[in-house]
Amino acid sequence: MxxxxxxxxxxxxxxxxxxxxxxxxxxxxxxxxxxxxxxxxxxPSKKAVEAIKNIAGSVNLYPDGDSFYLKEKLAEKLGVSRDNVIFGNGSDELLELIYRTFATDPKDEILYCYPTFVEYKIIGMSFGKRLVELPLEDFSYDIDALIDHINENTRIIFLNTPNNPTGTIIKRKDIEKVIDSVSKDTLVVIDEAYYEYAIAEDDYEELLDLHKKVNVIILRTFSKAYGLAGLRIGYGIANEEIINYLNRVRPPFNVNIVAQNAALAALDDExxxxxxxxxxxxxxxxxxxxxxxxxxxxxxxxxxxxxxxxxxxxxxxxxxxxxxxxxxxxxxxxxxxxxxxxxxxxxxxxxxxxxxxxxxxxxx
Ligand SMILES: Cc1ncc(COP(=O)(O)O)c(C=O)c1O
CATH class of the missing domain: 3.90.1150.10 (Aspartate Aminotransferase, domain 1)
Incomplete structure (x- = not known):
């Protein structure tokens, strides 16, 4: 073959x-x-389990491709507009959509520090992308080294905070430094899969407002603190233009009906x-x-x-x-x-x- x-x-x-x-x-x-x-x-939350039971008899129906009610509730909780939100079949799928949407030229380079969440690399390899991988320093991001490796071909930069597998974080000022060092055509992905745990620590800085920048997307998930890993649902928060482009590439029914209803209920279970x-x-x-x-x-x-x-x-x-x-x-x-x-x-x-x-x- x-x-x-x-x-x-x-x-x-x-x-x-x-x-x-x-x-x-x-x-x-x-x-x-x-x-x-x-x-x-x-x-999972008991409320989510109840919602799963309640929706079980409706799985003959296609899900709402727009995740209307879930989007509404999440947007309200985060204080953003519904046009700033996209859901994926796990944040894994959003990583793939990001590659497919924004790294489409053979010259494009993808920049990240390693060890980090290995899917940045695997998905990049599956698209035959040029991956620029820098070592972590003392288990943390070396932001100056990262910035030194930015060039006109850098299309996506992955910043994972807290970083899997080290558990270390990237300071907000360092993230801002990266955003300020790139052109508006380089997407900075801030992967906050472990946000709910991190924000409970005194010195973890809120990053959500950075979604207003022209070239930033923040990823979070229902797989970790929300306990819904088996249902596969994660989300991205970004400006309308980024969300709009991602939606053109997104498969129409990427988040199933059970996941949507469980996540909706889970948001209610603080x-x-x-x-x-x-x-x-x-x-x-x-x-x-x-x-x-x-x-x-x-x-x-x-x-x-x-x-x-x-x-x-x-x-x-x-x-x-x-x-x-x-x-x-x-x-x-x-x-x-x-x-x-x-x-x-x-x-x-x-x-x-x-x-x-x-x-x-x-x-x-
Ligand atoms: C840093 C990071 N990002 C993304 C993911 C993927 O999560 P999801 O289950 O939403 O696809 C994981 C899962 O382990 C992760 O550790």
């Missing part, structure tokens, strides 16, 4: 291992915990978000204490995951944890050979993870 070299070179995205896959592969019968994909350990953020804060504090007790270095996080260093082969630790029914993520494929990333879970999950980790560290 004839296929482009850049497609041949692609390695498919590897997500966190699903619980049932581990059960099948290792024949584990007991409890398995998954702290590998930054999902909400409290599950208590669930409050509880989720609170659980995360407590869990983070516990995990920090335990890492310190075990003599392990970690990176202070603004999200619901922690990058930590075991000083040993991360892949080995990962595999040993799997045998004990604990799924986390080795960061070895990202170049952090002795580091892993764990999602902050419930109190019980966190202590099962720590007990497993302590045992593994004693045997390898």
């Amino acid at each position: 004839r296929v482009a070299e850049y497609i041949k070179n692609l390695k498919p995205y590897e997500g966190g291992k699903p619980i049932e896959e581990l059960r099948r592969e290792l024949g584990i019968e007991g409890k398995i915990i998954k702290l590998a994909s930054n999902e909400n350990p409290l599950g 208590e669930h978000i409050r509880k989720s953020v609170e659980t995360n804060k407590k869990g983070k504090a516990y995990l920090y204490r335990e890492f310190e007790r075990l003599g392990l270095k970690y990176v202070k996080t603004y999200a619901n995951f922690i990058l930590f260093d075991v000083g040993k082969d991360a892949n080995v630790i990962y595999e040993e944890l799997l045998k004990r029914g604990v799924i986390i993520r080795s960061m070895s494929p990202y170049g952090y050979k002795t580091m892993l990333r764990v999602t902050v879970g419930t109190e019980e999950e966190n202590s099962i993870f720590i007990a497993g980790l302590e045992e593994v560290l004693n045997v390898v």
